[in-house]
Amino acid sequence: MRRRPNHLAGFGSLVWLFVVGLPLYVMLVATFQTRADYAANGPLGLPENLTLDNYINDLNDGFAQYFLNTVVVTVAVVGLVLLLVPPLAYAIVRSDGKATGRVFRLFLLGLAIPSQAVIVPMFYLINEAGLYDNLIGVILPTAAFAMPVCVLILTGVMRDITPELYEAMTVDGASTWRIFRQLVLPLSKGGLSTVVVFSSLQAWNGFLFPLVLTQSSENKVITMGLYDFQTEHGVDIPGLLAAVVLSMLPVLLVYLFARRALVQGLMGVGGK
């Protein structure tokens, strides 16, 4: 391949670096300044005295709790999805019955349902079940709405397993369960990691369900913490932005240490 440098593309890439980088830079710099300094320097100014107070204050203000709640929600959602979706995808791909075909179509229908559309009855159901203002009440619908995409990803991957492999195991007299465990799951690893990435991002970033289904600070997730912070003391921009940085830390850590898995997982969302 020819290696003539592409100056236009180089220039364009620097412009985009500016568009992406400037807000990130302003955000980071602001979080290390006191409110007064930030007001005096402005967002584009250079900071003089650096402080960690904004982060410490946020953590003391309940963000530690919100963090924990968000972790609980995320782990539970991923767990539920991993528990329910692989057997379903396996059944869809391998079952003879008509019923599973119908179930598959049900999930396809689910793709067209935006979560906003069902928020009113969802509130009603969760409230009637006594799960209002309870993390379980957030976990259940979040998991349900992450499922259709996960089903599609996994069925796509499982269909790539050739019938010959199944038949070989069937001839050996392997049970359905053993085929699932020893053949299907190991060969679906790529799809499973996409499912984990997708569903954990859905849970970590969830907004509408926690907004409508929780209220107390014990049950607040990070996105709600940010939203309430903004509506209550939005003028404390350094504190607010420190909270924004805190909210991305875990994802950033995953990104730093498992970049490949995350990126591959996200690519999987768009198909292979």
Added chain:
Amino acid sequence: MIRHSQLLRTVAAGGASLVLTLSLAACGGSADSADGDSGTIHVLVYGDATNKVEKKLVDTFNKTSKVKAVLDTIPGADYQSKLQTIISGKQAPDVFFNWGGGSIKPYVDAGLLMPLDDFIAKDPRLESDFLPSVFNTAVVDGKPYGVPMRGTQPVLLFSNKKVLNDAGVTAPRTWDELLTAVKTLKAKGITPIALGGGDKWPTQMWFQYLYDRVAGPELFEQAVKGDKNAWASADSKKALGRLKELIDAGAFGTNYDSVKFTDGGSPALLATGKAAFELMGSWEYSTLQDAYPDFVKSDLGYGAFPAVEGGKGDPANVAGNTNNFYSVLKNTKHPEAVAEFLKLMYSDEFVQAQLSVGNLPTTANTPKFLDKAANPEYSKYQYDLVKKAPSFQLSWDQAFPPAATTTIHQAVQQFFNGQMDTDAFIAAMQSLPAA
């Protein structure tokens, strides 16, 4: 009709019980949400800085009471919408914060609230210890439904004294003086009036006062009862015309719709001298005290809304949040405990605690403690203002039922930015449901 809601209920109930079963199965039955334990009352309040006072009060109550009170809070912006969604369900509180007037009317209509006649019969101080103009705000259909809590919050015209001095302007007592001041300030390159238009309710404050000053409080009283002609009256058009004059004079600058009060934007404009005036609720003082203590000490001015020449309203009238109230759910399991809790609202301890955080209760014993308030002079000024006011106009978005809020807020914003003319504004207000 019946059939349909039954169908809905059956489907919903079926779904809900399945959800419940499933969730119980999923979490091994450790769901801790439904606290069926007797012996507690839930007190729901608007989540903000005052909560520390309420927490203290609940602790005081719990020291002597067998039935324990639990304080729940919902952050301000979502208070009203959360309240409406939980008040008729299992999560309903026993006692809750509100603004009286239209804010509780739908709940009264739905038969959810307990009239407080019995409580008052047993303890008349629950009524007699409060200023009547305040207490009456929570009277709906002739029955009392709320006991005042927190404080009264009249809307005042705040100013930056230094900016006014530098421009050679004195605090305006009449509308014409205000218009003149606006011209002078504008010529000096200062935004005459700071407005947090992004929040929309600060914009509404200008309407409240102009209608009061031009037409007197009666016009809005009629309007809120559903008299659509009130909005189309000559006085209504005159009030809007006066306001239009001010807007067209450039009094609010050009970017007010991107500025908010809630994120501290508009108070900052006032405190930093980029603007000269701000019309805001009495809480402006404590907001500024937190962020700009030096400014409050030396340069913060405050006063009543100017009189409008030839207007029907008494210049001593005030508008704003009359007070906040505690209302009681009809199906509370512990009415006696609730009654005891409400009695704290006129106690010395309560009044002192409220004054210490800058709130101004309107109880008979308040004057005793005004000297000990966080800012005695300011508290006394407000107390006298409210006490002497012939009329205290409740904020429009609280006088109407919550369902009307969006329409009101959009209309005031669109009148300010010119998207609605006088007729369109009147039509929008005529479309509101009656309280």
Added chain:
Amino acid sequence: MTTATAPAVDSEETTRNRRRPARPGTGAGRPGFAWAAPAAVFFGLFALVPLLLVVVLSFTRWNGLGSPEFAGLENWNKLLDDPVMVKSLWLSLVLTVLGVLVQTPLSILLGVWAAGHQRNRAVLSAIYFVPLLLSITAVSVLWRALLDPNFGIPSQATWLFGDGNLFGVQTSALGVLVLVSTWQFTPLHTLLYQGATRAIPQVLYQAAQIDGAGRVRQFFHITLPQLRNTVVTSTILMVVGGLTTFDTVLILTQGGPGTDTTNSAYYMYQKAFKSFDFGMASAIALLLVLVASLVSLVMVRLSGYDKMRSTMEGV
């Protein structure tokens, strides 16, 4: 992230699978319905039952207090006459189309560029990715702070922003919404195009080079046509995401000034949780579902993306 990836992930294998006649005697070792049941019940409960309830509620009058009352077609009649509803659909459309028009060329260019294996490209790509690590909430909150007229960037760049009244004028308010979603989601689409570009067989380029085709020609004659499927996937993601934009509107503009950024999703939220007209809100919600599925279907047909037909036939 949205839920619209369906069509792309699946492939012609579905068709193959279905057309293969069920052979007798292969039932052994095949999973029965029991394997599908838990997920089906769970999903039915939390997605389909609510959807059914939305349909029922859209024919009722209900303010959240007491029981819903049957109201016939009242909500639907009101909705069709409601100028704000029409406007909100139009705004949803505008936001979606603008989003696609801005993001698609941008992410194709960035994706193709990032597909190169040069060191600097890898480093820059890693930085470009960062906005995707933030939630929509966080991104909205960040930009609201950055664009504040008094404390944000506009106060220091008046030559660019003027009086900074970004949220008080429809054009700029819409512009902010598009900018914010572009800023956040371009990395995702870039990633999709990067992956797809790397999958293009190198032979095609080698052949073109022998023919003396330049860089631009190669881009238009090889790269773009090869990215066709990814364009459809990515566009569907953008369209469904765009139509259901909610968090950004709530945090950045609250639908204002006036109703100038009130898109359908926000209008629905407002009707439900600010005006407590749950019947009307349900009608809007249903309309939203219909529009979203219709648009996806139309796009599938128009694009002639045949792969999708097999998975969409059940919808």
